Each structure stands twice: as structure tokens, then as C-alpha cells.
Amino acid sequence: MSSSAKVTALVRLGQYLSGNDPELQIVKERAFQANGWFTPEFIDLSLQNICRYYLDESLLNKWLAGYAAPASSPRQVGIVAAGNIPLVGFHDWLCGFLSGHQVRLKLSSKDTILMQHVIDKVKEWYPAYAEQTLVQDMLKHCDAYIATGSNNSARYFEYYFAKYPHVIRRNRTSVAILDGTETAAELEALADDVMLYFGLGCRNVTKIFVPENYDFEALLKALRKYSYLADHHKYKNNYDYNLALVLLSNTAYIANDNIILQESAAAFSPISVLHYGYYTDATALGEELKGNNDLQCIVGRGFTPFGMAQQPSLADYADGVDTMQFLTGL
Incomplete structure (x- = not known):
């Protein structure tokens, strides 16, 4: 046909x-x-x-x-x-x-x-x-x-x-770069990138990079947009489990009722947890992340716009490998 x-x-x-x-x-x-x-x-x-x-x-x-x-x-x-x-x-x-x-x-x-x-x-x-x-x-x-x-x-x-x-x-997973000047609308859009599909997709942001002395209050407020996920028993079980882990290990964390923010070098994070790390040079960080084969998306200004991580186009191929080119070349 x-x-x-x-x-x-x-x-x-x-x-x-x-x-x-x-x-x-x-x-x-x-x-x-x-x-x-x-x-x-x-x-x-x-x-x-x-x-x-x-x-x-x-x-x-x-x-x-x-x-x-x-x-x-x-x-x-x-x-x-x-x-x-x-x-x-x-x-x-x-x-x-x-x-x-x-x-x-x-x-x-x-x-x-x-x-x-x-x-x-x-x-x-x-x-x-x-x-x-x-x-x-x-x-x-x-x-x-x-x-x-x-x-x-x-x-x-x-x-x-x-x-x-x-x-x-x-x-694969995705990360975001913040500079601390994001608007409330941008942070709410980032909340979509983090929380949609419970964070289970490779295009979900599981780690954010922030400048030194970043104030997390506005981000936590934006993430409360998905506070209703705490009523989902499977998600709540993960939240309770991961909160217990950080408490038992005496690890520093920030949390609201539906997500736990934890400093970590790892890009991948468990369900209900968002990792964060600090940077000093945004340009150098961006170049470093572009070469990371574990990443599907980089979200932020100059990269995939906030809120668009879960809206891929036909040409946004998983792992960056052109599936259609592969198939038409057989």
C-alpha cells in the first residue's frame, strides 16, 4: 500500500x-x-x-x-x-x-x-x-x-x-538545568517534566542542576501541582519507602507531600525522588551533559523548553537513533 x-x-x-x-x-x-x-x-x-x-x-x-x-x-x-x-x-x-x-x-x-x-x-x-x-x-x-x-x-x-x-x-533519563531566575510558569512546566506518568518515562526529569545557594522554595511550591499523586497507593508506597530510607540513613533532604529532593551525583532517581546537584559554570555543564549517553533530554533555557519533555515530535527518536532511517536502509 x-x-x-x-x-x-x-x-x-x-x-x-x-x-x-x-x-x-x-x-x-x-x-x-x-x-x-x-x-x-x-x-x-x-x-x-x-x-x-x-x-x-x-x-x-x-x-x-x-x-x-x-x-x-x-x-x-x-x-x-x-x-x-x-x-x-x-x-x-x-x-x-x-x-x-x-x-x-x-x-x-x-x-x-x-x-x-x-x-x-x-x-x-x-x-x-x-x-x-x-x-x-x-x-x-x-x-x-x-x-x-x-x-x-x-x-x-x-x-x-x-x-x-x-x-x-x-x-535513559532526562535532566534539567536551572539558573534561579525561572518564572512561576516555567517552574510549573518543569513540574510536568518531573511528575507526568509518575516520572516513569525516559523523558521525565529525574535530576536538576542548580547554582550554588539556590532557593528551592519556589520549585517545591510548583511541584505541589501534583500533590494529588500522593493519593495514588502505588506512588505513595514508593514515597513512604524512599522517605524512610533517607530518614534511616540520616541523609539531608527536602520534601513536600508528594516528592523528595535529595542531593546526589546520580542522574537516575527512584520513583517519588528528584535528585539535584550544584554547578558553577552553566556553559561547561551543558557541554558535559550533551555527551552523556544516559540522557534522553536536557530541559532548560537553550535546550528542550520547560514543559515540553513529554511532547516529542516524530523526529525525536529514543536514544537519538533514527529509527526510520534504520528501517528504510534495510
């Missing part, structure tokens, strides 16, 4: 996902019941961003114009999807679908319901696409692989897929 026909199908999918179809509402409720981290609010946010940034006709056509035509000799491409936030594997499937290859998709047990529903709707509306995407528990005999997982699982992926063309993704 032509790219234009597939874009038409994706635009229709966007219209469906942005609507209030009773079937979709039932699927969203089932997804929440199956995975307590997938709250209705965060499912809706993920769908909203997918429709706005991935399934817009003009954006899709502009993005596709930068790549070769779909494969005339389709390959079997195995995709191991992540499941840390709702529909996080959608972009990989989208690239596989538009590249013209045969997608063999292993869904995460954490995000089976939503992803399966999206694929099933496209097949229902367009039977000609039915065989292009198959959901499988085991990915064998594929010609290429895309796999997303932890640093530990990545070692296994590297071993099993070594002789095939592959893209292997590891743990």
Missing part, C-alpha cells in the same frame, strides 16, 4: 483516539485495571500527544519526505516494545508500519491492552494491512530487530540479535 494511503489510515486512527467512542473508553478502563500506573489521566495525555504530534497529516507528510520510499522488498522486523508509560511503543510500530516492512511485535506485559487495540482497529478498518503487523510472544527468524529495555536486558538483546541489523535501547 502507498504511503499516502497509510497516512490516511493513521489520520483516521488519530480521529478515533481523540474521540469518545464507547469501545475506546472500555479499553482505557481495562488498561487502567491491568496496570495501576496507567491512570485515566495519563492514558488520555498519551493519546492526546500521539494524536497531536504523530497522527497529524501535515506533520506525517513533512516527516516522511525526508526518507526513502517504503521498502519494495519487505523484511521481517522484530520489535520488542517497552511498557513504562501508556503506548510508549507506538512510535516504533508507526515507523515499522510506514516503512513497509513486516512488523513482528512483542508487546510489554505492562502495555498489552492499549497497543493491541490500536493495531486491531487499523486491521479492522483496513484488512489489507492485517498481515503487516503480527503480535507475537517470541520473535524468531526476523531479518532485523528493534528492542527497548533495561541495561540488563540490553545485554541479552545484544547477544541474541548480534548477527542481525539491530537497534538496542537501554535505560
Whole structure:
């Protein structure tokens, strides 16, 4: 099928996902019941961003114009999807679908319901696409692989897929650089970068860099925007556990009712904890962070704008590896 026909199908999918179809509402409720981290609010946010940034006709056509035509000799491409936030594997499937290859998709047990529903709707509306995407528990005999997982699982992926063309993704996170002059609106936007999806995404800010003698009061006030997350039992359990750890270890910390700020050299932080560190030279820090392969985003003035970390475009590839270039080059 032509790219234009597939874009038409994706635009229709966007219209469906942005609507209030009773079937979709039932699927969203089932997804929440199956995975307590997938709250209705965060499912809706993920769908909203997918429709706005991935399934817009003009954006899709502009993005596709930068790549070769779909494969005339389709390959079997195995995709191991992540499941840390709702529909996080959608972009990989989208690239596989538009590249013209045969997608063999292993869904995460954490995000089976939503992803399966999206694929099933496209097949229902367009039977000609039915065989292009198959959901499988085991990915064998594929010609290429895309796999997303932890640093530990990545070692296994590297071993099993070594002789095939592959893209292997590891743990990543995001950080922010503050200079102390941020407005209340900018800090509220940063709160989104930190707290959306409970901080589980690779684009969530898990550490901030601040100048010496930084006053955290305004930031703590902004983070109270998400104080309601303390009512979520899974998040509250993490908060209580991590607060107990810092108390028992007699470690310095700053906290409000929904997040703990702790000084640490580590970029990665546990759920409900935001690490911070001090800097003296913002320019040097920015250059250093650009070379850090553990980082997906750097948020701040001159980098990804505050509040935009969780709104990636079609060309914002995980780990910075151009998935579409990889697929069209097979």
C-alpha cells in the first residue's frame, strides 16, 4: 500500500483516539485495571500527544519526505516494545508500519491492552494491512530487530540479535538545568517534566542542576501541582519507602507531600525522588551533559523548553537513533 494511503489510515486512527467512542473508553478502563500506573489521566495525555504530534497529516507528510520510499522488498522486523508509560511503543510500530516492512511485535506485559487495540482497529478498518503487523510472544527468524529495555536486558538483546541489523535501547533519563531566575510558569512546566506518568518515562526529569545557594522554595511550591499523586497507593508506597530510607540513613533532604529532593551525583532517581546537584559554570555543564549517553533530554533555557519533555515530535527518536532511517536502509 502507498504511503499516502497509510497516512490516511493513521489520520483516521488519530480521529478515533481523540474521540469518545464507547469501545475506546472500555479499553482505557481495562488498561487502567491491568496496570495501576496507567491512570485515566495519563492514558488520555498519551493519546492526546500521539494524536497531536504523530497522527497529524501535515506533520506525517513533512516527516516522511525526508526518507526513502517504503521498502519494495519487505523484511521481517522484530520489535520488542517497552511498557513504562501508556503506548510508549507506538512510535516504533508507526515507523515499522510506514516503512513497509513486516512488523513482528512483542508487546510489554505492562502495555498489552492499549497497543493491541490500536493495531486491531487499523486491521479492522483496513484488512489489507492485517498481515503487516503480527503480535507475537517470541520473535524468531526476523531479518532485523528493534528492542527497548533495561541495561540488563540490553545485554541479552545484544547477544541474541548480534548477527542481525539491530537497534538496542537501554535505560535513559532526562535532566534539567536551572539558573534561579525561572518564572512561576516555567517552574510549573518543569513540574510536568518531573511528575507526568509518575516520572516513569525516559523523558521525565529525574535530576536538576542548580547554582550554588539556590532557593528551592519556589520549585517545591510548583511541584505541589501534583500533590494529588500522593493519593495514588502505588506512588505513595514508593514515597513512604524512599522517605524512610533517607530518614534511616540520616541523609539531608527536602520534601513536600508528594516528592523528595535529595542531593546526589546520580542522574537516575527512584520513583517519588528528584535528585539535584550544584554547578558553577552553566556553559561547561551543558557541554558535559550533551555527551552523556544516559540522557534522553536536557530541559532548560537553550535546550528542550520547560514543559515540553513529554511532547516529542516524530523526529525525536529514543536514544537519538533514527529509527526510520534504520528501517528504510534495510
